[in-house]
Structure formats: structure tokens, C-alpha cells
Amino acid sequence: MKLLEYQAKEVFRSADIRTPNESMVTTPQDAVKIANESVGYPCVIKAQVPVGGRGKAGGVKVANNADDVLTLASQILGMSIKGCIVDKILVSQAISIHNEYYLSVVLHRASKKPMIIMSPSGGVDIEEISKNRPEMIFKEEYDFILGFKDYTLRRTYQKMFQNQEEKVSYKEFKGFLQKLVNVYFEKDATLVEINPLIVHNKECMALDAKILLDDNGLEFHPEFEKYVTSNAEETLQEKMAREANLTYISLDGNIACMVNGAGLAMATMDTIKHFGGSPANFLDIGGSSNPEKVVNALRIIASNPNVNAILINIFGGITRCDDIAQGFREGLEKVKFDLPISCRIIGTNDEKARTILKEINIPVTTDMDEAVQNVVKMAKGG
Amino acid sequence: MKLLEYQAKEVFRSADIRTPNESMVTTPQDAVKIANESVGYPCVIKAQVPVGGRGKAGGVKVANNADDVLTLASQILGMSIKGCIVDKILVSQAISIHNEYYLSVVLHRASKKPMIIMSPSGGVDIEEISKNRPEMIFKEEYDFILGFKDYTLRRTYQKMFQNQEEKVSYKEFKGFLQKLVNVYFEKDATLVEINPLIVHNKECMALDAKILLDDNGLEFHPEFEKYVTSNAEETLQEKMAREANLTYISLDGNIACMVNGAGLAMATMDTIKHFGGSPANFLDIGGSSNPEKVVNALRIIASNPNVNAILINIFGGITRCDDIAQGFREGLEKVKFDLPISCRIIGTNDEKARTILKEINIPVTTDMDEAVQNVVKMAKGG
Amino acid sequence: MSILIHEKSNVIVQGITGRDGSFHADQMIQYGTNVVGGVTPGKGGQSILGVPIFDSVEEAVVQKKADVSLIFVPSAFASDAIIEAADAGIQLIVCITEGVPVNQMLKVQAYLASKPNVRLIGPNCPGLISPGKCKVGILPGHIFKQGNVGVVSRSGTLTYEIVYSLTSAGFGESTCIGIGGDPIVGTDFIDTLSMFNEDPQTESIVLIGEIGGDAEEKAATYIRQNIKKKVVAFIAGVTAPPEKRMGHAGAIISQGMGTAEGKVKAFHEAGVQVASIPSQVADLLT
């Protein structure tokens, strides 16, 4: 899960990481009040959305007085940025900047350690830095026993701050990195990013903040519960799936699919494409054989108006095929739709499943390729 | 270095470890003021001395009112406990106790890890527990990567609190241990001990506190500088040696010795004893060849009125023997004393050294046993 | 031979009294796996499915010479269960549990680095099977057949799909391992490829990858440099959109990295044939 800037900065402040003086508001009136009473002028109005590129989209503006704040806040609130409607803005103290740095702690799969990525050429996307000025990106591994190693970090420190007007001491720098790593671990994050980081009064300060949380860690962090629903950029179907505890991802195509297992679900999508079709979703109903899950899954995929045909692909192992078929029968009773169905079922109790499906007139095959080829034909109206 | 109770508790409070409400004072008047204004009644008056056994010596008393405080504080201040004059007392809130626990984090040489030692039978010395109720002592290793391991710590937690009226949650218990370990590392301690620890309002609280600091870590902790002199239980000679940056330890005997190297210094003491003598001190002048060190060393050993004879034992390696002899000549000019000297010098530049010593009429041998046997005879007036 | 597990493996199940733990312990026993006990703290001394329950892994190791452990405990306790098994001297730890926070796994990996004799498979994996000899995990035993193909996969059901088509085409497996769908797993493709390379029973290898990370790219380089046996690959997720987690925590294309195209290209450059759809794997192996 991705935290919005203002949420990430709340985490930062509780970890003693400096940020500008600022507050999140939801109305232009509150924005003016905050600017007048605590933040002061000039200040920056920043759209709070879970997508990148808000600056280019006009979602970040500087205000010099109360009139500016009212005008700009009114403009930005309600704005649509990459499909997200802005309903929260941050009113933030404007800080003078000598240089913009980039700093992040990120899960590094190859080394199996957190990696600290740094650059004195921040303020733009890290992908842009790595494309245009790769020599300005410095990396430090975080060791679980030693933390930072001075013999490498001192060299990086020198590269980060050479030729800079204002710099922090090595001790302050190392301490700041440690705080960032502490946030990474304490919050079960997979990314903690500050871009830009600036040096202000010889101390590091986070002008922006991005935190990606490990979904597997959320159960240990009730403090983020309130953000779970509000930050999701999700389609109606994705929302329904989240509430039904199913893994569903919306795609552009017209063939809905329902599969058990994430790998097989992906492979099913790929096979649809291979035979000339286009998948409407990724949907993993998991290993359990709960018929209720199948009913919910059917309700979700049928609610997508783009869908022309439905593919069921079940490889029964732990999953019992007859349970799936039973859920399917219930689903067809409860969910009303008029779409052709191609069904492939094989594995544990597949004979029983076929009997059930025959009763409700759903044609079944044991061959995945055949089922996929059939559904592709169906979707084309064949 | 050992921190006094009130100093250790200051460290605890800054690490968010609960202690009773209390203050250190140096006069009975201040004790009354503190008791009246903040600590309240009943309260405990505790002598602050760097030695154990203050309770048995009458250095800890409960006061129920201001009169008590005045009387008891007056009694305890100025008291001598194992040779230490009490000049500081702690006025501490008296807390009702269900059970006294023992808890410490200590450097464990064998496992090369910090070890947490716990017992539900605290309030007495850990040696006493391990002698009388060894089955009530529980140990947990602290791992540098994982911290505490739940699969062992949960078992220990159950043993610690079974049959206890008031207990803390496992989460609180683990968090408390972690705070103690944090103090251990952040302060470069070799021991952090709470005895007794109690459970008060479902939280852990430290009624007493003992911290041993690693002398090698002191340079990183300017916050302890103010304590370095005030806490030392040292003889006049030890004080002089500390100020001169020499390692000196007072002993009961009458043969002063001056040696280069700690191992050789110990072996010299042992050899004195082997030949029937009794060493007056341990003194390592170190590997440097600075003559000034030799002058200081001579001044210190000569200031001990118990000394009957002096043994010099120098094995020159990095140490240059002529520098030692030169320092010795200077020392004899500057320091006035009338004691027989036995001298053994061998190694780098020993010929030059012998020439210098011959000039000032100090007999020299190259054989350690011979030098020791001579000094033993000298000390016996032989 | 086969790799990692065989007829003489002494297997225990951590979390044997749970719903999934007991079900799959039973399945394993029926398959012929030598399950010597289970571990559930507080239930030591009892028994289940005809095998004893112990309070700790250590007791199971001492009393039953357990050398393989299968973990079914809830995600909040899984990393601690792995540590307990490793400390007790278990040599092969298979963690089925899904949903373990990735930073916990980072610490587990760092801890295991100083225990070179301990191998972890998973978490979030279906386990492994040496058909006809031993099954440690949740794989449906009846679809496997003893043979000469080594199978290694990041997926569960997709593996069964491909194994089923292999079996239909007349192939059998030496050992089939699901290494897990999380970003950080104990045993990776390279570890497994290296073992298959040394295993006399294994004549060819099927590698089933998916989007996310660069495990497949590294495997491709390793195959080019080290593997003498025939390798056929399949990569799931050609149609997966970027920045979306496709079920598995590790299956995400992030900042343009980890695409199926990149992985397929890496395999082609290493001279490895890549199937476009699961059913092609058997064809390419022939």
C-alpha cells in the first residue's frame, strides 16, 4: 500500500525526521485558515493523490498570500490527476532551497538487504537520474549486524556533499539515514523515499515523502488501517474483490477469467492472448474450496460491462473441483447475467464436478487450450 | 566504570524505563524539601556509594514523614560504607511490592553476545540466587540480527510470571527487555542490572539500577565525564596513577614494582609471591618509552608508606631500555625516598641502560628470578 | 537419486494441529512420506495421525532424528518457526505459510547466512516432491510420476498444470520444487539448477518463472555458464500490467523491471527454449 505524502510525513515526524511546517486540509477555507494561522507565506499547495506526476498536472502551486491560497486551493481540490479526483491538499511552508537531493531506502531483492539510494541530483524521478546522470547515484547496503559501514559511507558522504554550499556533518548524515532505515523496518515498508531532500540550517529536511508498505505487514500496523480504503486507486470490481477477500486486477479486455492460483491465473491470461483474445481481469480464487468465494467471484466478473465471455480454469489439487462446481451452480442462481461460459475443470473430484455442471448445462473440457480457444471464439461472437 | 544508582536511573529515564519518582540530594535539608514537594511519603532514603552491601550497612531506610527524613538523611550522609563516605543520597518514592524480580543484560564472553539474565526470585544478589535457587535463573541470548527469539523468550516469560499475582503482557515484557538492551549498546555498557525489578500498574519498573560501563567506550560518551572522578573508589596512589595515565592497582604488600606490560606485571607479582615476598601494587608503565612516565611511576610507588623495597622489571622490545634508565635517573633526582631498589633490565638498548644505571649506583641484573629474589631479601631487611 | 528429499527423510510438521497442517500431514503420510512427528507448543506428549506431538523442534530432532521440517504456522509466527527449526539443527526447512512480511524474511536470510548447512524453501510455496519417494508440502501427489525431469517453479497451480501435461506426454519427474512466490525466498532458481545439474536421475530441467524481480535473468546467465542438461522455460505474466501485484507478493513489474519480455529474452540469449503457453513445455522437452 502506498501512503500519501501527508500520511508519510506524519510517520516521518513521529520518527524525528524534519519536515516543513504544514497541514492537510480538505477545503479552500481551511487552507486559508492554516496558511494564516500557522504555516505563513509563501506556502505551497500540494494535491494529495496516490499517483505520480502531480506537479506536471498542475497539482502543486506556490501561494504568496491568502487570496492565492483560496484561488489555488479551489483549483486543485476537485482536479483530476491520472483519473484520481483530488479531495485532500497539503498546505506547506515554502522553504528556500540550495540543492535538491534524492534519498531512499528500498528492499533490494538481489542482496536480500535494504539498500539506501542517494543522489545530489534529486528533485526529479530517480529513473530520470539513473538515465541521465547514472554517475550521480550512490548506493549503500544496510547490514543487519553492523548497520552502516563507515568505510563505505564516508566515501559516499563526500561524494554527496562535495561542491555543495550548505552541507550536514557526517554524524548528522549517518544519523538521518539511520532514522530513515528505522522507519523502513518499524513500519514494514518496502520503500521509504525523500525527493527532494534538502539541507536547511545544517540539518536534513524532507520536502516530499513517499512510503510503500508491505501488504503482508499491514496486520501488525493498526495505525494504517484508516488509510487502507482511502488511498486505493481501484476500479469498482477491484473494490468488490478487496471486500470479498479475493485477488482481482482489472484489465482492458473482454474475456473474464476465474482461476485457482496466481501463477495459473497469469498463465491463463497469457494463453487467452496467445489464441487471439484479450483478458478482462486477473482473478485468483485461491486454494480454498469455499463455494461462497465462487459466488462472489462470479458476481464481480459479471459486473464488468466490457465482458463478452467467461472462462473458468480450475486445476484441482487442494481445491476440490466439486466444491467449485457447487459454488458455480449457486452463483448462476444468485447472479443474473447473459454471457457465454467456457469451462475447464480437472483434478480432485472432477468427475463429480462435471456431473454438477452438466445438470446446469455448462459445457466442460479437461483441456486448458481447448477451453481458452472456445472462449476466444465466444468473445468474438462466434 | 560503575555508575551510581541515581546516575544509572537518569540513563534509564532517558531510555523510557520507568523508575520511582525520586531525586538525588547532598544535604538533609534538601532531602526534606524534595520529600515534601515532590516525592511524598512514605519514601526511601538510599546512600549513593559505588560499593555493594549498603542495605546491610544501614544505608537504606524508609521515612514516613519529614522528621524521619531529616533524622535518617542526617544519619546516612557521612556514614562510611566499606570505606566509602556517603556524600549523596537518593530520596525515592516508596512503592508497594508484590514480587521482586531480577533482570540484567551482561556481556557473555563465551557466546560473544549480550546475555539477558532473569529471575522471579530477585531482591537478593544474583550469586545468592544462583547458589540457592539455580532453577529460578533464566537466560536468553540476544541475537544481533533477530534480537530476541520469540520461541525461547515466550517460554521464559511463562516461567517468569507463572503463579504471580500481577504480571505484564508478553509484548510489554519483550519491549522492556529491548529497552534495557538498547541502554546496554547505546551507552557501551558491559552490565545493565535491575534488582529488584517490580511490576507496578501492569508495567515494569526499576526500583534499583546498576550500570557498568566499558572503559574503552568512555571516549564516545562525554555525558559520563562528570562521573569519572566522583565514582572512583580509589587509593591515593590509584588517583595519582589515573591522573598520570598509568595503570596502577594497590595491593597489601611491601614490595613496589614497576613493569612494562600488564601480563609481565602480573607475572612479576606472582614471582614475588613465589619467592616469599608480597607485592605492594600492580603497575604497568606500558609500551612507550617516555621518561616522564617513569618519573611519575616512581613518584607514585614511593608515596606508598607500606613499601619497603622497589623492583624494576623491564623487558625491552618496543620499549627502549635506555629511555627507562634515563627516566629513572630523572626520577631519583626529583622524587625523594630512601628505599632499596632491585633492577632487572633486558632487551632493546640494554647495554646503554646499564651504563646509565651504573652511574647512579643502581645494581642491575638481566635475570628476572634473581632480581625478584633480591628484592624479597631487601624487603625483609636482608 | 533425486534432490533434497528421499525415502529416508525424517519429516516433522510445525503447526501439525492446525487445519491445514493436519490435513497435509495426513496427505503426506498417505503418499508414503516418513512423517516422524509434529510440533505444537503446549501439546507435547499428545499424538495426532499416529505420530507424536512435541513442544519444540529440538525435542523432535533429539527424539526422532528429524531432518526436514514443514511449516504451516500463521504468518505472524512463521519467521520465528523457521529460526526455531534452524537452531534445532533441521537441515531442510520448507515454509508453506503465505503472507510473511518481507522484512522479516530479510532478517531470517541474514541469520541463516551463518548456518551454511541449513536450507530454507519458501515461504509462500507449495513445497517439493520426489515422486515415488517423498512429498513435503501441499502438492497433489497423484499428478506426479517418477522420472527424469527436474521441475522448479515460483508458482503452485501453474506447476501442477505443467506437470500434468508432462505426465500426459509420458514424462516423469526426479524432483519438483516450488520455490515460492515471495520477493525474498530461501532457495532460488540457481541453487536448484545447480542441484539438478549434479543429480544423476535428472536428465532435463523445466523452469517455471513469472514476472517480477530478476531471478529468471540470473538463472539464464547461470544456465549458459554452468548447466549441461536441457532446460525448457515458461514465464507467466506476458499480459500483466505494470505496478500491479499479480497475486504473488513477488509478481510485480516495477519501474519497467521484471517484465516477462525481459526474462524471455534472457533465456533466449542463454540458448534456453521458452514455451509460449503451458502446454508447449512438453513439446519443447521432447
Added chain:
Amino acid sequence: MSILIHEKSNVIVQGITGRDGSFHADQMIQYGTNVVGGVTPGKGGQSILGVPIFDSVEEAVVQKKADVSLIFVPSAFASDAIIEAADAGIQLIVCITEGVPVNQMLKVQAYLASKPNVRLIGPNCPGLISPGKCKVGILPGHIFKQGNVGVVSRSGTLTYEIVYSLTSAGFGESTCIGIGGDPIVGTDFIDTLSMFNEDPQTESIVLIGEIGGDAEEKAATYIRQNIKKKVVAFIAGVTAPPEKRMGHAGAIISQGMGTAEGKVKAFHEAGVQVASIPSQVADLLT
């Protein structure tokens, strides 16, 4: 043969431009040690004593095939210097520096646990010498003579004292190692005893211990169970008072543990003769 260092060891000195570093580098070169360079960050490209200075240990390893490093940096930087050497692939690290905080050494030890090919000697030690072949440390080379006695000690000058008396009595040394006087050291008595046991040049062993800790007690047990060669011991500190640190950070009798009596008793029980005074060691060896 000798142990750990020999004619072909490629030695570097970390902190070679410091007062002690340059002095002892010079002494080592004069003794015949193959000093291939030094490390002082910021002075790379310069040279001293006829050898090049590098900015990092890694450069010295790459360019000069350094495999042994001697550390002379101040105590605040010593543990980091050890880590740098270990990361760079140095196989034998000898840390002379005194005053390293013990908890820093705990972390260094935990880190080195996952690098089984790296051996640390020290800190707070005089180093080691294989007489006539190589000297890495601050020991006065001229008092040693090539021979068949392996010497291992927690002390510095006391070792020289005993070696001197051995030489006077006609003995010579295979290798002499000072393992250091701190509570936590990289290489202990047992490691060294085991190497001496395997070394064909070493015919008998002198162990010089002192009060504090239980390294001697453990060594005694190890000797009884494993060592076939003659061992003579000396323990310093029979007259040391309790709870006082006798110069070395590790030399302290604490809560009745670590006394000389206990150590002597352990050796006697292991059948090891213990000298009462240093000069007796040579007698007992005869």
C-alpha cells in the same frame, strides 16, 4: 611449515602512515616480511618505506594480492577497519589496536560468523611471528628463533619474557601468537591449539594465560580431548585481587570466576603441567 603466516604471505598495514604503523611496518620489512603496501584513505598513490599506499583495502587486494592485514588505526576506527579488510577478502586480519569497545567487537564477531574464511587475531594483541619467515605485529623479532615450540598467549611482554627464556634454554618457535588481552578476541586458544596440533613443525606447545574469563578452562578441556603434543602452561595473576582490571580489559576476576587457581586446576586435571613462574616453562618443556 608454521601456522597462519609464512614466507609468501602478502602483508598490508592499515594505518601505515601513523607513527606506530610506519615504525612497525619498517620493523617488519627489516625482519623480511613481504609487506606489499599500506592503506590510508586520502593518501592513495603515495608511497612509504618503498611500498605503495592505497585508499582502500580492496585496491591493495586487487593490485597486490594482499592476504594478510595488520591494523594500527585508532580505537574509534578499528572495528570498521576490520570490516573493510574482511569485505575486501583479506584472510588473516591482525588488529594491534588497544581500547576497542567490547560491544563493537561483539558486532564484528557476529559479522565475521558468516565469513568462515576470514580469521581475526586480536584486538589488543602483539601479533604473531613465524621465526625466520614472517612477522606480522609488534613483537621484537630478534628474541625469536626458528624451532619446534608453538607459543600462544593472551599477553605481550610476558610472552617475550618466556620466549627469551626458551631461547636461552636452546628452544626455538614454529609460530608465536599473541591472541590479545581483551574479553572478546577473534582467535582463541582452542583455534590456535588445533592449528598447532596439525602443524608438522610444531612438536610442543606453550600456552600463556591469565586471569579473567574461561578461555583457559576451555583450552584445558580441548587439550585433554584433542591434543597429542606436549603442552606446558603458565597463568599470570595468582596474586591479582578480585574485581580489578589488571591492565588488560579481559584480565578481571569477577564474582569469583576467572581465578588463576581455577585455571591451574583445570590444566592439572587435563594433564598439562603448569609453571609457577615464567622461568619454569623452559624446565617443564625439557
